[in-house]
Amino acid sequence: MRADTPIYLQVADDLARDIAHAEAGTALPSETELARERGVHRQTARAALEELERRYLVRREQGRRSLVARRLDYRIGPDTPPSWTETIRRAGATPTLRTESLGPRKPPSWVRERLAVGNDAMLLLL
Numbered sequence: 001m002r003a004d005t006p007i008y009l010q011v012a013d014d015l016a017r018d019i020a021h022a023e024a025g026t027a028l029p030s031e032t033e034l035a036r037e038r039g040v041h042r043q044t045a046r047a048a049l050e051e052l053e054r055r056y057l058v059r060r061e062q063g064r065r066s067l068v069a070r071r072l073d074y075r076i077g078p079d080t081p082p083s084w085t086e087t088i089r090r091a092g093a094t095p096t097l098r099t100e101s102l103g104p105r106k107p108p109s110w111v112r113e114r115l116a117v118g119n120d121a122m123l124l125l126l
Helices: 007-019 031-038 042-054 084-090 109-115
Strands: 103-105 123-125
Touching: 007 031, 007 042, 031 042
Parallel strands: none
Antiparallel strands: 103 123
8 A cells, every 4th residue: 555645546546447448337346345355444445436436437326336437538639629519429428518507797807807898897607
């Protein structure tokens, strides 16, 4: 174990290497099994799996095993502009957008300067 890195991140990094070439949908050990295999507490194993979920390497559903996630191939090139929606579709999901808030706001000074608008300007915040 590396003293300068939290144990759950070490376990997550090790697992990430272990599953790097696994097929999407491959089941991972349960939290209890993972804890026993790695010699850590179950909460540490849970935190490691949550970290892998944050990295989009695994999918987790309550009451079910964690599964290796489908890898997203995000292509950018001279003739291939980045497309978030296409990346999501290739991953087998439906891209959606949700508006959290919408309304007029007085922008901070740096925004007014960049947009070359006056001090009394109101902008639409989306």
